[in-house]
Amino acid sequence: MTRALMKGNEAIAESALRAGVRAYFGYPITPQSELPEYMARRLPEHGGVFLQAESEVAAINMVYGAGGAGVRAMISTSGPGFSLMQEGLSYLVGAEVPCVVVDMMRGGPGLGNIAPAQGDYFQATKSAGHGDGRLLVLAPSTVQEACDLTLLAFDLADRYRNPVAILGDGLLGQMMEPVVLPDPVTPVRDTAWATTGAGRGPARVITSIDLEPEALEAHDRHLQDKYRCAQREVRWESYRLDDAGIVIVAYGIAARVARTAVDRARAGGLDAGLLRPITLFPFPSQAVRDAAGRARAVLVVELSAGQMVEDVRLAVEGRVPVRFYGRCGGVVVTPPEVLEQIEKAAADVGAGRRVQAGGTS
Amino acid sequence: MTRALMKGNEAIAESALRAGVRAYFGYPITPQSELPEYMARRLPEHGGVFLQAESEVAAINMVYGAGGAGVRAMISTSGPGFSLMQEGLSYLVGAEVPCVVVDMMRGGPGLGNIAPAQGDYFQATKSAGHGDGRLLVLAPSTVQEACDLTLLAFDLADRYRNPVAILGDGLLGQMMEPVVLPDPVTPVRDTAWATTGAGRGPARVITSIDLEPEALEAHDRHLQDKYRCAQREVRWESYRLDDAGIVIVAYGIAARVARTAVDRARAGGLDAGLLRPITLFPFPSQAVRDAAGRARAVLVVELSAGQMVEDVRLAVEGRVPVRFYGRCGGVVVTPPEVLEQIEKAAADVGAGRRVQAGGTS
Amino acid sequence: MATTDLIVAGFGGQGILFLGEILARAAVLEGKDVTWLPSYGPEQRGGTATCTVVIGDETIGSPVVADPAIVIVMNRPSLDKFEPRVRPGGLVIINASMVDRSVRRSDVRVIEVDAMPQAAALGDARMANMVMLGALLAAAPVVSVEAVGRALRDHFPPPHAPQAAANIAAVARGLTLGLRREPKRASSIGA
Amino acid sequence: MATTDLIVAGFGGQGILFLGEILARAAVLEGKDVTWLPSYGPEQRGGTATCTVVIGDETIGSPVVADPAIVIVMNRPSLDKFEPRVRPGGLVIINASMVDRSVRRSDVRVIEVDAMPQAAALGDARMANMVMLGALLAAAPVVSVEAVGRALRDHFPPPHAPQAAANIAAVARGLTLGLRREPKRASSIGA
Amino acid sequence: MSRIVIDRELCKGCQLCAVVCPPGVLAFSVTLNSRGYHPAVLADDARCTSCTACALVCPDVAITVFRPEPAGAGVAR
Amino acid sequence: MSRIVIDRELCKGCQLCAVVCPPGVLAFSVTLNSRGYHPAVLADDARCTSCTACALVCPDVAITVFRPEPAGAGVAR
Amino acid sequence: MKQVFGRPPVLTAAPTHYCPGCTHGIAHRLVAEVIDELGIRGRTIGVASVGCSVFAYDYLDVDFQQAAHGRAPAVATGIKRVLPDRVVFTYQGDGDLAAIGTAEIIHAANRGERITVIFINNAVYGMTGGQMAPTTLLGMRTTTTPAGRDAAQAGYPLRVAELLAPLPGVAYVSRAALSSPAQIHKAKRAVRRAFQTQLDGRGFSIVELLSTCPVGWGLEPIEAMRWLETEMIPVFPLGDLKVPGTGGA
């Protein structure tokens, strides 16, 4: 297996190609522009469509058109562009058009800056724009995982006929790591619903309007049923969690920093462990609840003022104290900072069982 | 005190005039078009600016311009338009420009329909677009309250230099009720920050960009401090809550339906009560916690697939079961339905102390 | 109960919302609380129009009514839709000119008014809604006739005084008809 | 520990990111895990460029490094910024051509290389970054010299072989200089 | 068979057909159709020229127009 | 005093001034300024005509241009 | 008797939800006829916009996507790019196309997307209750210009056909009026030519159809037709503004 050294943005692009993406629409924005630039070079070679749209609003609606026409379609952006896509995402959800949306988060609010952040968690996980729709949300923490989740994202999008978001951050997009690229797949997809020109058959319609409240309610319930089904897609990673008294919950790049802090804490004899949600919606609530049930405290680490912490609190339901440590505005947490938070937590709730110092599990 | 019979949409418009609104920008959308139409007739008479923008995107940015120039500015919309304003709202929050945003919710997702709904709760309360910003969110349940909260909204916007949302629904906008209109006020406002042309003084800047992560983080913390301060603005209404074993939590129009259901439940000897959040952000968590502490069960009623219920669960933290009943897609809950849910809750958790039947408190 | 809830239903163009609005304005004039809720949206064009009015001495809770005490039906589809929903013991007022069947339930009071010829006789068949309003006042005095008169005069201020007068006449006609006509079935009283 | 973290810092245009990238590619060739993290954004233009590389035998946790084991500083502002952050016992490699002061801490090892004239002597002062890379390999063999050579040859495939050769020569020069030069202060060993 | 056939249920009584009919042979039913409109009716088939003007302007495409076959055409088929 | 003054720190060494200077009297410093650029310098004041061409194109507005007062102007003031 | 006029097969049997006298119905018929005549029913994909014609898919028996308000050209671009051999058209109102969708129509045109746009200019927002559109005439009363549109406050009627015609990506631009049998004949020709332009792979094609909105205008259907002729046509002159093979880049 050859390993390539790639940037997160490029690795996602390449994986999308291998997942059979047929159309990419987007609008430049830092820190993800390598992704469209990669697509501009490669997608046409694969017989696909690359189009730089006039705006994110246009781009997401082009995705609607292409996705609705039955091909794997994709878009990528960062915070401000993601905001502009909210109406379009709501339409995609409502009309059940699959697609993959990448948001490489940066410092906000407003124009903010282009440094890594995780401040779009709420926007990505709580609602696909207005109305009751949701995105499925995947959060890679390594470039390899970015590849793997890109494939998964396309599959989930097809399976649930719903947009799937890959929620990364500027750092993941810009960093290079060795990756084993997935083998190209020829996706087997059911697109009997797609508008491809009716041929001799009955005409098909992609739409999200239903003036009859009862009918729209039934549709909304159908969407909620899908989200309930999607619970089976829940993914997370445990790291040194079995005997952890201090459970860190963190995703994406913050989780990697936390992992190093966990190692350092263990080296110092503290029983820290890490639970890393990989799917943010559906959220691994049960896993968090279970880990919290065995712990003395939960520590949520985010690059935001505190967003995922709400989902953690919802899962923990007051069983143990949930602490929060966040940096924002593009500042990235570092291992020593997280270690300090672990130490503080340990001091507050009792150090617990001393674990053997050193050694990486 | 003369009472006028007015539609919710028009009452909000008239109250805004009396609150000293100087500029309205908007784009037509049902079920709130009476609001801009009222403004088109009346605002110019008051020397203010009414402008129908080319889109919601343009409109929210006009609000940014006018608000940033130091006048009370306002916008109104419904779901799809609210989604389109997310980027602009994030900028308003980041640049600390006050304004009032009305979202008269309708069935979603996508184009959905124009019937009343509460599916934009997450979008309104959890994040002002991308990044860590928030809107303050007020939820009137009567036309009178819509008037009163409109005045409050402008005051809070000034006080916190943050956009304030009035989250209503199509039903509130379209219904008529008697209202006592507020007396016109001449707001005393500190606009030393506004860009009004520098005169001889130093130039002022309205902006949300800061490339330095530490500086942007400091700004984000400043915003979060404001939101913490804003906790003091928390408002809610209790109805027959003192001795309630079944606590209904509902806002806006759903709360009124629930209120009637509570009366019917009481008439039937069930100890139901209602807690109606008036501020949705900040959320009256403590009040919910307190009420839940005295209750056997909490029942959340919404016109959505379940959104505010998360804030309720966060407040209750597992102390008592939190049940949810929602209708969506524009279907409005009715008193008998809510009563049935109360009865079911009572059956599941025990009927509790029998209250004296009948009588409205 | 100190609260009365009613639904008016018919075709768009039959003055459904106006009937409700005059009722609501009359309630305001009497110092009552009231909610007036239109069906809005696509049904407006050509289709069905409905209007829900709740009048009470105290703060009104739900403006949404599933089981009204009173329904005023201006056409056949509205009767089909709302007959089953009326509360037992409630009141159904029917515009007989546009409804070709009678009520099937026996646990509600029914008043049938051939409102359109009556209104036409007063100069405009479109005032059938006011005739119906009068009939309502006869059967269930939810507001006073005087308040309705004032509400109409407020709505048609002096230059339009003749219209006010015509509408008031229509209400009066309905009232007379209503008072004359004993409810057809009345298994229980009260609304 | 089986993980080494280092930061390379200097002006934009000094080949900071390239130094880090060659190191990372060499690590990949050796089957190691590695993360390469650029500072990106506005600093790119004219300002400071930094690059963080973490190399490990096992899965790497944080690609973000607050307290690096090694820093390679290509100019004075970078020394000012990163000297305080190096872990006690760590290593500081200084491009003496652009840094006019020496290290103040006494708990780190220091290597100073006058890289620019050395690179210029090899034909291009801009290869100073490769000289520094060589010096790094001398003081802390985080990857093998062979792997670096292969990484450079991969990066400059045959038509560009002369460039590969020149860069490899610069690395070799740095290696020699680094091996000749005993670290100036070494209160502790290990990186 | 008359020269034009108006679908009574599709018609919304907008009267556009009537104003464009050159001979003015269209009128309106006094009774309502099921959707509450007074549909158009052909008042004088004899004067209708099958010119299709009415059909061209009918927003509801409620009008079908027929034209007598040229003499002998029936045989040719 | 020379006819033009170049702000060494504002200058980014883009050389645009040099190409538009009619007499070609602008050159570049071999040393770097604090931002890492080789700033422009006036190599031959005598041949400078104070034409302002250099200043007009300078993106960093780093150049101030002076012109000798007409003879006697100093007295008039 | 031989049938000389009837409902085209692509037009479904469903009665429309349009107000009496609304010319959306005429426009639908023209599109249906052209699709039938060109024999492209099975390979045509329509894009419905947000406006009174949102349910165009109920009336035209071809595949359809319903697009967000103003974004139909972007949606059509997405479809056409991945299915280049299909015929893709949008059907948009003037609020949709000329207000919120301005960027999308201009850029689709400028890119020369091989799509056809049927643009219904009825000078008003019909669906939402008669507010001003960019195409509203000066002095015209709408619910958001209660004193009539005043150029100083609300700008001028936007002439979309004129705006787009000069763009090199645009192959065919025509304006017609749905106001009389004769004009409707011309409109039909324009619609057909627009689709033909797409079939020929020539570039972007658009037909602006001046239409009535009796309800939004507060006029009876017959009055509305007359108003269209006397008031709108002078502001929006009819005819071909650009035909394939002229003025390209």
Place this chain on the structure above:
Amino acid sequence: MKQVFGRPPVLTAAPTHYCPGCTHGIAHRLVAEVIDELGIRGRTIGVASVGCSVFAYDYLDVDFQQAAHGRAPAVATGIKRVLPDRVVFTYQGDGDLAAIGTAEIIHAANRGERITVIFINNAVYGMTGGQMAPTTLLGMRTTTTPAGRDAAQAGYPLRVAELLAPLPGVAYVSRAALSSPAQIHKAKRAVRRAFQTQLDGRGFSIVELLSTCPVGWGLEPIEAMRWLETEMIPVFPLGDLKVPGTGGA
């Protein structure tokens, strides 16, 4: 010696963050000089856009609002409407104005907003690293048109001045180039006339300034200047396209 050229007072002392040779700096100076000359510093409000000139407020000493990407004309509209006696201008790049901000610029122009737009056309997205802009020339390589802009895929260079000039709300439209002392002189005149148009209450005014982006183009500053002259000017002809008092509605 008398000073015949120096930094205008409205230009702050701050060194700019622009790349060497980037003509944003020249444009800034022209605006500063005009504000000084017209004596409107204390009543001028600028609107910065999203692009390399996002920090224009650091360099021009007047009140400023920083607008979301593409929305500067909407922001300026908001300001000007509530402060009609102030002078309001936007400063926008071609990605900002001609791509994402298309609807906003067209409608501000069509409404005849009394604002002035300084439009920096450098044929590329500078800030984000040299992607294609709507103004990118055919055949020009950018990071998103690696093989050169191909009209069939990516459309044609959009001529904004030509697009806006016919709109009746527009009073003044001019295009100039920041490519030589002589052209810069003309550019200055255009900028001044644009502001004067606003002061005279004539309507919307815009100056398109052809500019260089040496970094985005991958050229040395001097080459970039030359490329601007030889390649851009032929596609974007210079001069006044509309002056106040002509072609209004």
